[in-house]
Amino acid sequence: MRRDARRGLDLLPExxxxxxxxxxxxxxxxxxxxGMIFGVAAVIAMLSIGAGAQQxxxxxxxxxxxxxxxxEAREAGDSQTLQRVRKVSAGLxxxxxxxxxxxxxxxxxxxxxxxxxPTKLLPKPQGDVPMVYGVSPAYQKIAGLSVTRGRFFxxxxxxxxxxxxxxxxxxxxxxxxxxxxxxxxxxVNQQWFRVIGVAGPQLTAQADVAGLPAQDxxxxxxxxxxxxxxxxxxxxxWQKDEIDAVYVTLxxxxxxxxxxxxxxxxxxTSHRGxxxxxxxxxxxxxxxxQRTKRLFEIVMVAIASISLLVGGIGIMNIMLASVMERxxxxxxxxxxxxxxxxxxxxxxxxxxxxxxxxxAIGTIVGIVLSQLVAYFAGWSTIxxxxxxxxxxVVSVSIGIVFGLYPAMRAAGLDPVRALHYE
Numbered sequence: 001m002r003r004d005a006r007r008g009l010d011l012l013p014e015x016x017x018x019x020x021x022x023x024x025x026x027x028x029x030x031x032x033x034x035g036m037i038f039g040v041a042a043v044i045a046m047l048s049i050g051a052g053a054q055q056x057x058x059x060x061x062x063x064x065x066x067x068x069x070x071x072e073a074r075e076a077g078d079s080q081t082l083q084r085v086r087k088v089s090a091g092l093x094x095x096x097x098x099x100x101x102x103x104x105x106x107x108x109x110x111x112x113x114x115x116x117x118p119t120k121l122l123p124k125p126q127g128d129v130p131m132v133y134g135v136s137p138a139y140q141k142i143a144g145l146s147v148t149r150g151r152f153f154x155x156x157x158x159x160x161x162x163x164x165x166x167x168x169x170x171x172x173x174x175x176x177x178x179x180x181x182x183x184x185x186x187x188v189n190q191q192w193f194r195v196i197g198v199a200g201p202q203l204t205a206q207a208d209v210a211g212l213p214a215q216d217x218x219x220x221x222x223x224x225x226x227x228x229x230x231x232x233x234x235x236x237x238w239q240k241d242e243i244d245a246v247y248v249t250l251x252x253x254x255x256x257x258x259x260x261x262x263x264x265x266x267x268x269t270s271h272r273g274x275x276x277x278x279x280x281x282x283x284x285x286x287x288x289x290q291r292t293k294r295l296f297e298i299v300m301v302a303i304a305s306i307s308l309l310v311g312g313i314g315i316m317n318i319m320l321a322s323v324m325e326r327x328x329x330x331x332x333x334x335x336x337x338x339x340x341x342x343x344x345x346x347x348x349x350x351x352x353x354x355x356x357x358x359x360a361i362g363t364i365v366g367i368v369l370s371q372l373v374a375y376f377a378g379w380s381t382i383x384x385x386x387x388x389x390x391x392x393v394v395s396v397s398i399g400i401v402f403g404l405y406p407a408m409r410a411a412g413l414d415p416v417r418a419l420h421y422e
Contacts, residue, residue, distance in 0.1 A: 015349060015353075019353070021322075021350060022350065022353065022354070028318060029354065031318075032314060032315055032318045032354055032358075033354055033357060033358035033361065034311075034314075034358075035307070035308075035310055035311020035312070035313075035314045035315065035358070036308065036311045036312075036315070036354070036355050036358025036359055036362055036395050036398075036399075037358045037361050037362040037365060038307055038311070038362065039305070039307040039308035039309075039310070039311045039362065039391075039395065040308070040358065040359050040361075040362025040363055040365075040366060040391040040392070040394075040395050041362045041363075041365040041366035041369060042307050042366070043300075043301060043305070043308070043366065043387065043390065043391040043394070044362070044363060044366025044367060044369075044370065044383065044387050044388060044391050045366045045369040045370050045373070046300045046303070047297060047300055047301065047384070047387035047390075048366070048367075048370035048381040048382055048383045048384070048387060049370060049373055049379060049381050050293075050296050050297065050300050051293070051297070051381075051382040051384060051387070052370075052374070052379060052380035052381040052382045053379065053380065054289065054292070054293040054296060055380065055382055056203070056380045057289055058286060058289050058290065058293070059203055060203045060204070061282050061285045061286045061289060062282070062286060063143075063144060063202065063203050064143075064280070064282040064285075065142065065143070065144060065249065065282055066256070066282055066283045066286060067108075067249055067250050067251075067252060067254075067256060067283075068142060068247060068248065068249050068250070068256075068282055069248045069250065069256060069259055069260045069263060069279065069280070069281055070245065070246070070247055070248075070279075070280040070282070071092065071096070071100075071245060071246040071248075071263065071267065071277055071278070071279055071280075072244070072245050072277065072278045072280060073091060073092040073240075073241045073243070073244040073245065073276065073277055074275070074276050074277055074278060075240070075244075076276075085274050085276050088271070088272040088273070088274045089270075089271040089272055089274035089276050090241075090242075091240070091241030091242060091271075091276060092241040092242065092243050092244060092245070092246065092267075092276075092277055093241065093242040093243060094112060094242060094243060095270070096246065096266075096267060096270060097110065097112050097243070097246050099266055099270060100246060100248060100263055100266060103262065103266055104248070104250075104259050104262050104263060104266075105254065105259070106250045106251040106253070106254030106255075106259065107248055107249070107250060107251075108249045108250060108251050109138040109141060109142055109248075109249045110138065110142075110246065110247060110248045110249070111135050111136040111138045111139045111142060111225070111246070111247050112135075112136070112225060112243040112245070112246055112247075113133060113134065113135050113139070113225075113243060113244060113245035113246070113247065114133075114134035114135075114225060114228045114229055114243050114244060115131055115132060115133050115134065115228075115244055115245075116131075116132050116134075116228070116232060117129060117131055117132070118130075118132060118188045118189055119189060120187065120188075120189050120190070121175075121186070121187065121188060122186065122187035123175050123176065123186070125171075125174040125175055126173075126174050126175075126177070127170075127174045127219075128174070128216065128219055130167075130168065130170070130171035130174065130175070130219045130220055130221045131215065131219065131220055131221070132188055132220075132221045132223060132228065132232065133220050133221065133222050133223070133228075134223050134224065134225045134226075134227060134228020134229060134232075135222060135223075135224075135225055135247075136155075136158055136224070136225045137152060137153055137154055137155050137157075137158055137224075139222070139247060140152045141249070142247045142248075142249045143247065145199055145200070145202070145222075146199065146200035147166065147197045147198065147199055147200065148198055148199070148200045149180075149182060149197060149198040150166070150182050150195070150196050150197030150198060151196055151197050152166055152196075152197055152222075153165075153166065153196065153197075153222075153223075153224050157224055158224035158225055158226055158227075159226065160226075161224060161226040161227045161229075161230045161231060162224060162227060163191060163192060163193045163194060163227060163231065164193060164194050164195075164196045164223070164224065164227075165186060165188075165193040165194070165195055165196070165221050165222060165223045166195070166196060166197040166198065166199055166221075166222040167181055167186075167195055167197070167198050167199065167220075167221055167222075168198075168199050168202065168217070168218040168219055168220040168221070168222075169198065169199065169200070169201050169202075169218045170216055170218035170219035171218070171219050171220055171221055172198050174219065181195045181198060182195055182196070182197070182198070183195065186221065188221065188223075188232060189232055189233060190233070191231045191232060193221075193223060193227075199218075199220075199222065201218060202217035202218050203217070204216050204217045204218065241276075248263070256281055256283045256284075257281055257283065257284055260279050260281035260284070263279055264279045267279070301390060305394060308394055308395060308398055309398070311358070311398065312398035312399070312401065312402035313402065315351055315354060315355065315398070315399065315402050315403060316402040316403070316405060316406060319347060319350070319351055319402075319403055319406035319407075320405075320406045320409065322347075322350075322406070323347070323406050323409055323410045323413075326410075327413060330343060330410050330413050331413065334413070340411035340412070341411075343407070343410050343411040344404075344407040344408060344410070344411045345407075346407075346410075347403060347406055347407035347410050348400065348403050348404065348407050350403070351399045351400070351402070351403025351406075351407070352396065352399045352400060352403065354399060355395045355396055355398060355399025355400075355403075356395070356396060356399070358395065359391065359392045359395035359396065360392075362391065362395070363388055363391060363392065366383075366391065367383050367388075370383055
């Protein structure tokens with residue numbers, strides 16, 4: 001304990017001398033720190049932006065349900081492609097849903113989905129026109145859909161094709177503004193639907209995710225499946241499948257990946273290899289995204305570390321110039337009894353102070369940059385303790401590594417020649 005305390009006290013004069021040397025050359029010290037500031041800021045900002053983007057995708061995939069399997073119909077891009085597909089496949093249908101229910105083990109619940117974009121809608125929406133989703137009541141549990149006001153429709157209402165609906169949050173705001181929508185009516189094409197509930201917020205992917213089209217999942221109108229089929233007319237129904245999606249929830253003990261493979265095989269057979277559908281297994285996507293996230297972090301650190309490396313080279317050059325400038329000082333210190341270790345320690349203290357100060361300022365700049373990006377670009381950013389720790393450890397390590405050579409060179413100077421150096 002006494003020896004450690006004595007070493008700490010021995011460092012105090014060197015720390016004070018290091019501070020004095022840095023203050024004596026303020027501009028040079030500031031320019032030397034810039035490399036570390038920009039490097040650390042780049043590491044933190046890039047990691048936070050990357051982590052935010054990845055976390056958003058992972059959260060969206062988790063919302064899809066790790067025990068779920070989703071089948072999405074692929075819409076034909078043009079009439080020629082549609083005709084070619086229709087020669088071999090009638091598209092996704094209720095028969096496919098029944099086949100999946102009969103052949104896949106461990107199914108807890110399932111639903112088909114029929115969606116359409118209304119050609120007429122009252123009240124007139126303020127913004128994008130909401131998409132209509134025709135689903136069975138089981139969809140609420142399968143999709144993890146919460147209802148913040150009112151209720152979701154039940155099996156009896158689905159069986160009777162009742163004219164009721166549940167609005168997503170964006171659809172509620174677009175159609176009714178700040179007024180209470182419960183009990184109000186929405187006219188979809190030629191049919192009136194009574195609003196019985198408002199759904200909670202849903203995460204939305206900004207781009208297509210493994211066959212799932214990008215869509216505002218809050219700008220939806222949910223109606224019973226039979227109501228969508230029997231009450232709503234779609235002018236483009238001739239070029240669409242009977243249903244456009246199937247959602248399946250499996251028991252926790254079931255193998256979701258194997259179930260997805262079985263469903264893919266069943267549909268490939270019934271659709272005669274038309275490839276007019278996508279089977280999405282969120283559990284697979286989640287594992288893949290987590291692997292991608294780790295790889296992305298490694299790449300981002302490697303890229304940002306280049307600027308840290310450049311900063312380290314700058315520090316080494318400045319410290320070598322400082323050694324030449326302070327040759328006589330080094331000679332005087334050696335002549336009055338300073339050891340080589342003391343000289344090495346003095347220069348290492350100075351380079352470490354530069355890198356630690358630059359790292360601290362760079363950390364603040366990186367956090368501010370990530371917050372500015374989140375504010376102006378609307379992106380999600382996450383500043384993690386790991387990214388800050390990585391940036392600080394790397395900056396200090398670079399200070400020690402790149403400061404060691406100038407320190408060793410200073411310690412290796414011949415005291416007699418140093419004293420006569422002009």
